[in-house]
Amino acid sequence: MIHTHEERELAINRLLNNYLAIAELIEPPMRKLIYEHIEAVFGLGLDDGKERVRVFNDKSFYFEEEEREEKDIYVSDEACDAIKAEKRGSLSMTHNHPLNVPPSSKDYKFFFKYLALNDMAICGHVGNLYFISKGNRFNKIKEEAIVNFLGIFDEEFIKLIKQYFIDNNIRLSEEFLLNAKEKDRQECLAREYAFKSICEGISRQYEGFVYYMEGAWK
Numbered sequence: 001m002i003h004t005h006e007e008r009e010l011a012i013n014r015l016l017n018n019y020l021a022i023a024e025l026i027e028p029p030m031r032k033l034i035y036e037h038i039e040a041v042f043g044l045g046l047d048d049g050k051e052r053v054r055v056f057n058d059k060s061f062y063f064e065e066e067e068r069e070e071k072d073i074y075v076s077d078e079a080c081d082a083i084k085a086e087k088r089g090s091l092s093m094t095h096n097h098p099l100n101v102p103p104s105s106k107d108y109k110f111f112f113k114y115l116a117l118n119d120m121a122i123c124g125h126v127g128n129l130y131f132i133s134k135g136n137r138f139n140k141i142k143e144e145a146i147v148n149f150l151g152i153f154d155e156e157f158i159k160l161i162k163q164y165f166i167d168n169n170i171r172l173s174e175e176f177l178l179n180a181k182e183k184d185r186q187e188c189l190a191r192e193y194a195f196k197s198i199c200e201g202i203s204r205q206y207e208g209f210v211y212y213m214e215g216a217w218k
């Protein structure tokens with residue numbers, strides 16, 4: 001992955017501005033840590049184009065997991081056990097998306113599944129940022145409620161993506177599919193639509209749930 005000096009500077013500035021926009025949503029002990037970890041995965045990703053995940057808390061417990069070939073979020077069983085053992089709402093998670101795309105269905109599932117994870121920040125390599133924080137009410141809901149929620153999650157996510165294409169009158173014709181760049185752009189916009197819908201839905205249900213998005217394609 002080659003980034004010119006100018007591209008790097010622009011991306012770093014954009015990421016910093018986006019971070020400043022969310023900083024007030026974050027409790028002071030985590031504020032600095034979250035930025036440090038976003039900056040680290042972002043910087044490493046700019047150099048080698050790989051995706052990395054970091055999970056940490058204010059006790060500076062953290063581990064880093066590199067993505068595997070599959071291009072989906074990957075955290076080892078050992079790391080998952082460590083996350084499970086932590087207190088509800090005590091951990092933050094950051095990772096980078098080299099292709100600048102909004103969160104995937106797997107990202108949400110992972111984030112919602114582990115009660116210890118309080119927030120998730122995803123940064124793209126052009127400095128775009130997606131931030132979700134569960135908030136107090138979500139952190140108090142029962143485990144069974146989360147299991148039920150996760151059960152319908154994939155279905156909902158796909159439904160939202162499809163709805164985006166219908167609302168915007170986009171038909172995935174063969175001609176359209178040939179234009180890879182346009183397809184990627186629409187896929188990204190559809191995921192942003194899903195991100196907003198998912199977050200708004202959860203905000204309504206669980207007061208205190210906050211989110212922020214500054215997308216790649218604007």
Ligand SMILES: [Zn+2]
Binds near residue numbers: 073095097103122
């Ligand atoms: Zn991801």
